[in-house]
Amino acid sequence: MEIEDYRKQLRELRDIIIDGIVYFSVWYVMSNLDEDMARGLNRYRGFFLSARKSLNDMAILQFAKVFDKDTRTVSLRNLLSAARSNPTLLAPYAKENDLESLESEIDSNEELPGPIKNYRDQRLAHHDREVTKDTSLKYGQMRQLIDDVKDMYNSLSRGHEQLITSFDFISREAKEHTSEARNHVRR
Numbered sequence: 001m002e003i004e005d006y007r008k009q010l011r012e013l014r015d016i017i018i019d020g021i022v023y024f025s026v027w028y029v030m031s032n033l034d035e036d037m038a039r040g041l042n043r044y045r046g047f048f049l050s051a052r053k054s055l056n057d058m059a060i061l062q063f064a065k066v067f068d069k070d071t072r073t074v075s076l077r078n079l080l081s082a083a084r085s086n087p088t089l090l091a092p093y094a095k096e097n098d099l100e101s102l103e104s105e106i107d108s109n110e111e112l113p114g115p116i117k118n119y120r121d122q123r124l125a126h127h128d129r130e131v132t133k134d135t136s137l138k139y140g141q142m143r144q145l146i147d148d149v150k151d152m153y154n155s156l157s158r159g160h161e162q163l164i165t166s167f168d169f170i171s172r173e174a175k176e177h178t179s180e181a182r183n184h185v186r187r
Helices: 003-031 035-042 045-066 076-085 096-109 114-124 139-161 168-186
Strands: none
Touching: 003 045, 003 076, 003 139, 003 168, 035 045, 035 168, 045 114, 045 139, 076 096, 076 139, 096 139, 114 139
């Protein structure tokens, strides 16, 4: 892989992660309502219930993409594989053990996305008649996955060009703006 293509895919992966974080952050704010807020949003439940479910589904789709193993996709594993095949060009600032550690991290996190992948495969991408695996999602699992994905992405980016992305501002801004909008509807 050429350096420009790698850099482009690294940026695309960052955008996938940012979208997932934003969708999850907005979903979280829309799901945590006091009684007055719930009453206010229920006036427009056809919109807000649909939007909340869509945000959850889109967050899951974005993070499923991050771990996609298909070689045609932009994913952590595929970018790591490219970096390992040509570390001098694609990961000049990474030590060999940095790339090995990142691979171990990706491997250990592929178990956590199991329910996410099951939900994506059996409910979002397809709607299986019979669900064969647990598709329930826990907030703590998603939160941990997001934190791990941010760290893994930044390890990959740091090894490539010594840059990291601060994702916290993006989440904070999405939550603040959603809270403001939600509070206007409550009135």
